[in-house]
């Protein structure tokens with residue numbers, strides 16, 4: 001046991017010292033001193049050069065500009081229309097989790113131009129409550145066992161019992177049910193069935209356009225469920241799911257809060273830092289996530305008219321929380337923190353209090369009492385009970401301010 005511990009400690013300290021790596025024919029930088037000098041694109045200046053000094057100019061001019069830049073160059077356009085949708089309760093148990101929760105399993109079906117796609121959602125609502133419950137919705141990008149409705153399998157990735165005990169409802173859908181997470185088959189879901197024209201366009205959405213689209217359909221369902229407080233639904237995602245949660249929150253302002261865990265490149269991390277996973281590497285390895293246009297920036301990141309702090313800015317004034325882990329330098333923790341910090345000027349326009357420090361917070365010292373929250377957890381690339389516990393604290397803090 002002691003030997004094992006020593007090995008783990010040794011390997012993590014050796015790991016922390018590695019300054020470069022090689023992957024897919026590229027050098028991966030893990031050295032802060034060789035991060036290139038960069039200038040972030042302006043958050044609060046319109047394309048015509050007008051300074052954004054108030055919420056009205058932000059909401060009428062700059063916000064729509066930034067949103068369409070992200071659609072055009074990275075995530076793709078998300079179709080806003082479809083013919084119809086339907087919710088069917090496939091299973092219900094009023095005394096799930098030994099009586100403390102009400103389980104609802106819902107099948108969402110969406111039709112467009114004669115075709116349809118269905119996907120399941122699992123939802124537990126606390127029974128101990130006096131009003132509709134606020135909810136967390138997880139985009140599950142891991143195995144379905146993690147969000148098991150029977151609770152035979154329990155997982156720290158989605159600690160449903162703990163969340164119910166804290167008074168929140170907890171829901172999940174599986175990303176691959178709407179767009180498989182493989183470059184060969186990602187089309188075999190909503191893209192081929194409902195929105196085939198997206199596959200023809202260079203700015204058409206791919207997998208990380210499709211998954212938030214599904215999150216919005218779950219939001220459509222929440223609006224019909226009187227047990228849920230649809231004004232208090234937080235979207236949560238880890239890693240590729242974290243990138244998805246940020247884009248979902250940016251697009252769909254019905255999500256009251258956004259939680260992204262270790263979202264890294266093209267999530268919370270600034271692209272221009274070229275630390276850990278770069279735009280070039282993510283396009284090479286996961287070309288099926290982002291639109292075709294994004295590939296043009298693989299070796300030309302500085303010409304992108306946006307960077308990821310602007311994605312967080314799109315979520316303002318709603319609270320957003322980002323996490324990183326010490327062993328996950330691939331996701332560029334410092335670059336993710338800087339992105340959060342650089343989104344602050346938009347929150348300032350709304351007079352929202354952001355209490356992030358000027359420099360990287362210490363390990364395991366979460367910034368909770370703030371509209372933009374952040375923590376740098378000890379350990380591996382993961383979403384775990386420590387993270388969820390801080391999500392609950394952050395949600396409690398921010399909802400109490402908005403009573």
Ligand code: GCU
Nearest residue numbers: 238239240241263264265277
């Ligand atoms: C890969 C990928 C990351 C992604 C991660 C995940 O490591 O390079 O961008 O965040 O997978 O989704 O787990």
